[in-house]
Amino acid sequence: MIEVLIPILAGTLAAATPLIYAGLGELVAERSGVINLGVEGMMLIGAVAGFAAAVETGGGAGVGFLAGAAAGTLAALCFAVITLSLAANQSAAGLALTIFGIGLSAFIGQHYVSHSLPGLKPVALPLLSSIPLIGPVFFKQDMGVYLSFVFFGIVWWVLAKTKLGLMLRAVGESPESAHALGFPVFAIRYGAVLFGGAMAGIAGAYLSTVYTPLWVQNMSAGRGWIAVALVVFATWKPGRLLLGAWLFGGVTILQFHAQALGVRLPSQLLSALPYIATIVVLVLISRDRKLLQLNLPASLGKSFVPGR
């Protein structure tokens, strides 16, 4: 039994990793009061940039991650200039960014359609990986997965324990009051949005250089949207985001196994299952309106123009 379980659970973690990166980035941006619906686009831009950089330099996934992060940041910068400096509508700008990202990645990616990359080998962490069950599931993973744990820890710690995290939440609740206290509202929002872009870019690069290390057009397949939904249903809390991502990853893997075992369900339905299951479960847990209200960044989606 355990022998069957371990590969499923280990695969779950890998499948959840892009969502963790993208979700953490979006969570930080939304905590500052900016909703960026361009996650899907930024992921694709990061994916193609990471893939191209890895192929061209032969530098492997590490170079891919850096290139993906840079490209995602750049895409987020465009979004930030439009929505923060020019105070344009955030939803419209985010949708535009997604459409742009889909097109741009397909355009650049057409040169790479037949290429593939070696991916990343799992690294067993000494001692930790020999713990029964937990060891092989959590500590025999590739470096991309470990890095997502590190980012999760950092984001959780900054939000919960530091003044920076407090400032971020304050700006998200009321940029007017934060400005009156003398906080650099724009700098904080810019920082949060760019971090979100970098994380979405890494999420894409993980997909294209590690998870399925070959180029397929539109390869994020809606994971960017799932990340956006996860953030809301996780009531802007990193811990719940992690659970949601694992749930998605788990159903994804189970559904593969089901298809391999020849379960008699249309394959389209099986492919849709992770999305449906994640949303249904998250809607159920986040039914508590009070919890939503307490954590919702009150200025979410609203532009801030000082001195009015």
Next chain:
Amino acid sequence: MNPEPPIPLHGEPRLQLLHISKRYPSVLANDDVSLVVRPGEIHAVLGENGAGKSTLMKVIYGAVKADMGEIMWNGRQVDIPDPAAARALGIGMVFQHFSLFETLTVVENIALSLGGEFDLASLAIKVSEVSKRYGLPLDPLRHVYSLSVGERQRVEIVRCLLQNPQLLILDEPTSVLTPQAVRKLFETLRQLASEGVSILYISHKLDEIRELCERATVMRGGRVTGEANPRQESSASLARMMIGRELPHCEAPVFEGERKPLLEIRALSREPDDAFGTRLSDIALTVHSGEVVGIAGISGNGQAELLAALSGETPVAREMVQLCGEAVGHRDAGARRDRGLSFVPEERLGRGAVPAMSLADNALLTAHRQDLVRHGLRRFAAARDFAQRCIERFDVRCGGAAAQARSLSGGNLQKFIVGREIMQTPKVMIVAQPTWGVDVGASAFLRQTLIDLSRSGVGVLVISEELEELFEICDRIAVLAGGRLSPAVPREQTNAEAIGLAMSGLFAQPTPESTHAA
């Protein structure tokens, strides 16, 4: 009228404003204002609504940029482009409208405004010590959303005090504090002044100013119109300086007509649907024609929820609210208004009026019943005319019927909203905080208006935090505390002490703990 030359100074002034002017599109909010504040001085700024007091303070604090003029700080000319710069100089400000973060705790809010090391645990200890010493006790670990308005004001003040400012600006800090808290605050302010801190103090409560301040600058229409020593003036003479005429008195004649119940509240109970809300339990009250009934209590004790249930924003069970003998509990706000209910909410901006819309459009929002809409089409001229009549009859100082609601000062917007509702000849009128932030002259006028309205046969229900006001205009008074309403007692049979006791006695009840889910 030219500003008088500043009083000759001993020692270097802390703050000197020279010829400050600030123009908004429709008005000159500050017109050549000069002002001197010395170290250790408690300096009052007085003036009618819209006189430009808040604007001037925001200029000092860097929240608004002046068009002209200079600011001297400790003898040096300075530029204050934003609040961060003001705070770096040692200027602290308590705003007229709150600037706290609701989803954070008290100590987190305070930590945000302090520099230096970030250590919440030791700051929490310091906050409870300092707040106790200043007589403004606070629980540092509570979330701000669960605090009453008065408690929030305490947080604002303590937060400001902990920054050790050299100049402290307080814009109407006492409008929501209990009398005991005000007394303690004054002790603290005197103590600070004796240590050399300068204080700029804005209030519409003239007794407070006479008690606390040693110098006062009076503003009218954006200009400085005089200086005074408040200790040597009476409240009446200060009021005269502010509004340029005698302060009128309220007259409450006996109602001659037939006394019949117009608004009946029967066993009204309701769970809040808001994480920050209070539970209403078993509320009963009747308002008759020809009387003003008051509900006293510190806001946050169910006021918002009760108002929403009465106005129809949150419908309740059918029988719980009766309007002119008809059960309307299940009906929405529009249907209740159709049946003769008028309602002035507590929040003027956002509930009572749409900030970005003109006064004429805002008039249309509730007064469309006055034939301002025909066959589904708006009658623009009629709406403008309605707004114009309201502006004239209620002396609203503004840039005309086309002015945006958000450009009016708090007091003037209040007059417009009350006026709009009265002009619709209601049968029952519900008003929350009728004179919150309104200057003395306009308050007297609004109060008289409400009394006159009731004597024309209307039932008037007033919800207010100001006891003095309730005793001035109400025939009967009840107290709302912790979501429960005490029986309404005729004004002659009670006094401020008894009401205050009921307010604070019930106030000790725990707040709903379900809100601590975070």
